Amino acid sequence: MVTKQQIVEFLAAEFPQTKCSVESVGEGSSVIRHKITVEELRPGGTVAGPVLMTVADVALYVALFRKIGIVPLAVTTNLTVNFLRKPAPEKDILGVCKLIKVGKTLAVGEVLLYSEGNENPVAHAVGTYSIPAARQPEQSSPNLGSSSTDDKPRLGVHLGGHS
Amino acid sequence: MVTKQQIVEFLAAEFPQTKCSVESVGEGSSVIRHKITVEELRPGGTVAGPVLMTVADVALYVALFRKIGIVPLAVTTNLTVNFLRKPAPEKDILGVCKLIKVGKTLAVGEVLLYSEGNENPVAHAVGTYSIPAARQPEQSSPNLGSSSTDDKPRLGVHLGGHS
Amino acid sequence: MVTKQQIVEFLAAEFPQTKCSVESVGEGSSVIRHKITVEELRPGGTVAGPVLMTVADVALYVALFRKIGIVPLAVTTNLTVNFLRKPAPEKDILGVCKLIKVGKTLAVGEVLLYSEGNENPVAHAVGTYSIPAARQPEQSSPNLGSSSTDDKPRLGVHLGGHS
Amino acid sequence: MVTKQQIVEFLAAEFPQTKCSVESVGEGSSVIRHKITVEELRPGGTVAGPVLMTVADVALYVALFRKIGIVPLAVTTNLTVNFLRKPAPEKDILGVCKLIKVGKTLAVGEVLLYSEGNENPVAHAVGTYSIPAARQPEQSSPNLGSSSTDDKPRLGVHLGGHS
Numbered sequence: 205m206v207t208k209q210q211i212v213e214f215l216a217a218e219f220p221q222t223k224c225s226v227e228s229v230g231e232g233s234s235v236i237r238h239k240i241t242v243e244e245l246r247p248g249g250t251v252a253g254p255v256l257m258t259v260a261d262v263a264l265y266v267a268l269f270r271k272i273g274i275v276p277l278a279v280t281t282n283l284t285v286n287f288l289r290k291p292a293p294e295k296d297i298l299g300v301c302k303l304i305k306v307g308k309t310l311a312v313g314e315v316l317l318y319s320e321g322n323e324n325p326v327a328h329a330v331g332t333y334s335i336p337a338a339r340q341p342e343q344s345s346p347n348l349g350s351s352s353t354d355d356k357p358r359l360g361v362h363l364g365g366h367s
Numbered sequence: 368m369v370t371k372q373q374i375v376e377f378l379a380a381e382f383p384q385t386k387c388s389v390e391s392v393g394e395g396s397s398v399i400r401h402k403i404t405v406e407e408l409r410p411g412g413t414v415a416g417p418v419l420m421t422v423a424d425v426a427l428y429v430a431l432f433r434k435i436g437i438v439p440l441a442v443t444t445n446l447t448v449n450f451l452r453k454p455a456p457e458k459d460i461l462g463v464c465k466l467i468k469v470g471k472t473l474a475v476g477e478v479l480l481y482s483e484g485n486e487n488p489v490a491h492a493v494g495t496y497s498i499p500a501a502r503q504p505e506q507s508s509p510n511l512g513s514s515s516t517d518d519k520p521r522l523g524v525h526l527g528g529h530s
Numbered sequence: 531m532v533t534k535q536q537i538v539e540f541l542a543a544e545f546p547q548t549k550c551s552v553e554s555v556g557e558g559s560s561v562i563r564h565k566i567t568v569e570e571l572r573p574g575g576t577v578a579g580p581v582l583m584t585v586a587d588v589a590l591y592v593a594l595f596r597k598i599g600i601v602p603l604a605v606t607t608n609l610t611v612n613f614l615r616k617p618a619p620e621k622d623i624l625g626v627c628k629l630i631k632v633g634k635t636l637a638v639g640e641v642l643l644y645s646e647g648n649e650n651p652v653a654h655a656v657g658t659y660s661i662p663a664a665r666q667p668e669q670s671s672p673n674l675g676s677s678s679t680d681d682k683p684r685l686g687v688h689l690g691g692h693s
Numbered sequence: 694m695v696t697k698q699q700i701v702e703f704l705a706a707e708f709p710q711t712k713c714s715v716e717s718v719g720e721g722s723s724v725i726r727h728k729i730t731v732e733e734l735r736p737g738g739t740v741a742g743p744v745l746m747t748v749a750d751v752a753l754y755v756a757l758f759r760k761i762g763i764v765p766l767a768v769t770t771n772l773t774v775n776f777l778r779k780p781a782p783e784k785d786i787l788g789v790c791k792l793i794k795v796g797k798t799l800a801v802g803e804v805l806l807y808s809e810g811n812e813n814p815v816a817h818a819v820g821t822y823s824i825p826a827a828r829q830p831e832q833s834s835p836n837l838g839s840s841s842t843d844d845k846p847r848l849g850v851h852l853g854g855h856s
Contacts, residue, residue: 221406243384253443254421261416280416281799282771282821284447284610286638286656288631304642304654305614309798310770310823312612312654314640316630328630328638330612330656332771332821334799444636445608445658447773449801449819451794467805467817468777472635473607473660475775475817477803479793491793491801493775493819495608495658497636547732569710579750579769584743606742610773 206270214274215266224262232303232313234267237296237320251291251319251326256299260285260315260329263301267313268333271306275335278311282332291326295319309335369433377437378429387425395466395476397430400459400483414454414482414489419462423448423478423492426464430476431496434469438498441474445495454489458482472498532596540600541592550588558629558639560593563622563646577617577645577652582625586611586641586655589627593639594659597632601661604637608658617652621645635661695759703763704755713751721792721802723756726785726809740780740808740815745788749774749804749818752790756802757822760795764824767800771821780815784808798824 208229215222223244227235238244238259244251261280268278291297298320303313310332317327371392378385386407390398401407401422407414424443431441454460461483466476473495480490534555541548549570553561564570564585570577587606594604617623624646629639636658643653697718704711712733716724727733727748733740750769757767780786787809792802799821806816 219409246382248439252421253424253446254417257420257446258415258417276411280450282447282449282612283416283420284445284656284773286445286630286658287443288633288638304612304651307614312614314654314656325630328640328656330610330640330654332612445775447610447819449771449793449821451796451801467775467814470777475777477817477819488793491803491819493773493803493817495775545735572708574765578747579772580743580747583746583772584741587742602737606776608773608775609742609746610771612771613769 206273210274211266211269214269214276215262218276222262224259226266227298229266229270232267232271232306234263234270234299234301236263236266236299236301238299240293240296245293249293251293251297253285253287256287256291256297256317256327257283257285257329259297259299259317260301260327260331263299263315264303264311264313264331264333267301267303268306268311268335271303271311272335277336278333279336280331281310281334283329284331285327285329287327289324289326291317292319292322295321297326304330307335309337311335369436373437374429374432377432377439378425381439385425387422389429390461392429392433395430395434395469397426397433397462397464399426399429399462399464401462403456403459408456412456414456414460416448416450419450419454419460419480419490420446420448420492422460422462422480423464423490423494426462426478427466427474427476427494427496430464430466431469431474431498434466434474435498440499441496442499443494444473444497446492447494448490448492450490452487452489454480455482455485458484460489467493470498472500474498532599536600537592537595540595540602541588544602548588550585552592553624555592555596558593558597558632560589560596560625560627562589562592562625562627564625566617566619566622571619575619577619577623579611579613582613582617582623582643582653583609583611583655585623585625585643586627586653586657589625589641590629590637590639590657590659593627593629594632594637594661597629597637598661603662604659605662606657607636607660609655610657611653611655613653615650615652617643618645618648621647623652630656633661635663637661695762699763700755700758703758703765704751707765711751713748715755716787718755718759721756721760721795723752723759723788723790725752725755725788725790727788729780729782729785734782738782740782740786742774742776745776745780745786745806745816746772746774746818748786748788748806749790749816749820752788752804753792753800753802753820753822756790756792757795757800757824760792760800761824766825767822768825769820770799770823772818773820774816774818776816778813778815780806781808781811784810786815793819796824798826800824 315329478492479488641655642651804818805814
């Protein structure tokens with residue numbers, strides 16, 4: 205099983221610019237922290253919506269890695285966010301992710317987002333990750349793998365590369 | 368009717384840090400451009416998902432302003448994004464928004480997101496904005512206004528205040 | 531507080547045709563059962579997707595009633611469903627709803643859907659209900675109320691009238 | 694290319710109970726009609742939300758068939774619906790679908806839903822269909838195929854069978 209330390213090292217190597225850090229990982233779960241500085245704030249004193257979406261995306265990614273191994277090519281295909289309350293401007297954002305299903309090709313999970321210290325979530329997200337066939341050694345071949353890369357969505361926090 | 372110039376000035380004043388610019392506005396529509404620099408890229412050479420979500424959010428906001436006037440307190444309550452293709456790393460992102468419904472309290476619109484120069488969208492978003500009652504003069508009162516601020520979601524690109 | 535019995539009677543009176551029954555209600559939660567007969571099945575031996583969506587919608591509706599009282603005019607404005615596994619054809623569907631936020635004008639909740647007896651959910655739904663201003667006596671007026679009915683969405687399991 | 698007639702015959706054979714009929718199919722598009730009888734109505738005189746979701750699902754299914762051939766095992770994995778206006782009780786529902794992307798494993802499309810004769814949509818849906826690998830002869834094998842059926846979502850209007 206992938207350890208928290210391995211995931212932390214992967215993110216540090218591949219996403220050196222991220223402001224997200226891994227608080228904890230569990231069986232099908234993760235907690236991600238995003239430091240809030242003046243850069244993340246909007247004039248009215250609240251955290252920008254895209255910051256919350258970033259945390260949701262990273263939390264899903266990390267929880268999935270814990271479950272299936274580090275698969276940089278896993279990509280977000282769908283993300284639905286409901287914004288619930290105004291986040292506090294001076295508090296870090298915490299994303300608490302729980303995977304709902306991890307299948308062969310798709311994984312679905314949800315993330316509750318909090319301003320640290322307040323038990324009422326500021327947002328709820330549910331997202332789908334597409335897991336590339338390449339992680340299943342018995343199915344993959346160099347040709348199939350490279351042709352399918354032109355066809356698949358490549359977004360979210362994924363790297364879209366290495367192969 | 369609010370002009371493009373008024374919206375541009377509003378964004379410049381209230382969101383000085385945004386990398387989104389207004390290409391055009393129409394009746395219930397808008398086109399938003401987001402410059403892509405190395406900061407928006409992921410290691411594998413693609414644009415980060417949250418950049419696309421930001422463009423979708425701003426495009427909805429701007430199209431709504433054109434329709435109902437500049438309402439800084441309008442807030443995103445729901446955003447669903449489907450990621451379709453890998454965006455080109457060297458191209459700006461364009462968000463083309465069309466409002467589907469503008470009601471008294473809720474507005475719904477969709478946004479197609481493109482890498483400039485490619486006619487196949489890289490993502491599709493549909494979002495809901497909550498329009499504060501305060502814009503309806505006959506319903507608002509200072510007391511109602513301030514009490515409702517504790518209850519309403521306050522995310523997206525909204526300002527959460529100032530008015 | 532509204533009792534389970536009151537909600538059951540309301541549904542029986544207003545939705546006599548529904549195949550959903552209330553298993554339990556709690557503080558911001560509900561469990562709904564949908565009998566599965568041959569009418570709900572698809573040829574390949576699985577429960578039709580819209581049956582799952584119906585259960586999700588009713589579960590949100592009932593959980594909301596428990597929280598804010600019976601408000602027939604509350605209407606679904608957004609429903610996002612992720613389909614996870616093939617439901618068993620011979621098992622009832624159970625929908626387990628938990629409200630995430632109940633605000634003045636919007637409520638958001640999620641529903642896990644199960645084939646009875648299997649702990650792995652067959653689908654996950656997250657939905658938003660719009661709560662009509664009419665339930666807040668100090669804000670409503672006959673004129674406002676009737677004009678807003680032309681503007682607001684009227685779907686889901688709501689009645690769209692009678693009150 | 695699959696003709697409208699072939700799709701009509703497929704639906705008649707496999708979904709004899711459906712109230713949806715195919716109005717037209719085009720390149721990546723479809724129009725579906727759902728007859729509205731008293732059975733589809735709610736007490737307040739409006740069409741039930743799940744009816745709209747059914748039409749959206751069928752419209753996506755049919756548009757996809759036109760594009761990739763009749764693939765009964767294609768299954769809805771995600772459906773997001775925004776409810777916009779109260780449908781007229783005496784009018785059929787029309788669903789107008791446009792596919793946004795058809796990839797190797799996932800297809801995404803949107804559906805605008807109308808009460809016939811009114812140009813303002815009553816709902817907007819966006820959905821994702823998972824396309825089984827089995828349609829790609831070079832990748833499938835009896836073993837892989839049958840094992841994957843336990844893992845994949847099987848909902849929407851799909852048949853979940855035949856193989």
